[in-house]
Amino acid sequence: MERLNGLFQMLFRGDKGDRFSMTERQWLIGVWVVLLALTLLSALIAESADPAIWTVLFISMTVTLKGQLVIDRLMGLRHANPLIRGLMLLYFYVLAILIVLALLFPEFVARITTL
């Protein structure tokens, strides 16, 4: 549990100054491994799970999470200008919501987009 907490701290909180202090190299590797794991999990779901509400929600969450990790940690926007970071993150939040809406309520989307 402590290790899991350490991983969350590393990915989402900070890269220095706490008891799980890690070098830039170490947390870059950590982020990369999490991104690969999320991708493999998504591919596994694509091949094995039947379409269901939980798969749509889970896949949309992984898209948002992967986007946030790349933006914050690989692009290095975690502590950058809040406007630029906010716009980048907003892109992923909005698109994830639109994906969920389009897949879970296709009739509604079809109705409001019919000319």
Next chain:
Amino acid sequence: MLYQAITQGESEQRPTPANIAVWVLIWAELTEFALFFLVYLVVRSHNPELFSEGPKHLNTLAGALNTLVLLTSSYCVARAMAGMRAGRPDSCMKWLTATLAMGLTYCGIKAWEYVWNDAAGLDSRTDLFYSLYYYLTFNHLLHVLVGMCTITWAMFRVQQGAFSTESYEGLEGAACYWHMIDLAWIIIFPLLYVLR
């Protein structure tokens, strides 16, 4: 705890990578992709059976491999930036070369996927799903090629000694553009290959 970790970041602000022109370009590119995604979602809502069946015939392995390759390339670019910040242009050069190799691998896998589709009798005129699939993936492939040119330019500049630990804005611009390509694929992969 996870929510708190995400929302309670440190308040210390650091310089934003690259410059405003690069961010305008990145936003323009992402807007273009967003329009494609919106078209995809609207067309999908009107043709749910077609878009549920379409991904089943795609090469999911190729899509997943390309996702892994692009994420790894983003990691390589981040390591290149870390190398330059640490005053090690040799390390920066090594990781940029790895990024370029990942870009070439992506192109190779994409070529294999297109040949695989062709052998399965799938092309851009098969149905609406495949039209959008080719439109999205080929457009993304073009961006990868542009990104590879940008990374090559950055390597050339690093070789020339144009960047230092204090001044590497051009390198940051190239890195951010490459990350943008990865970000677009993060959405393309589930839309085309995973969600059925």
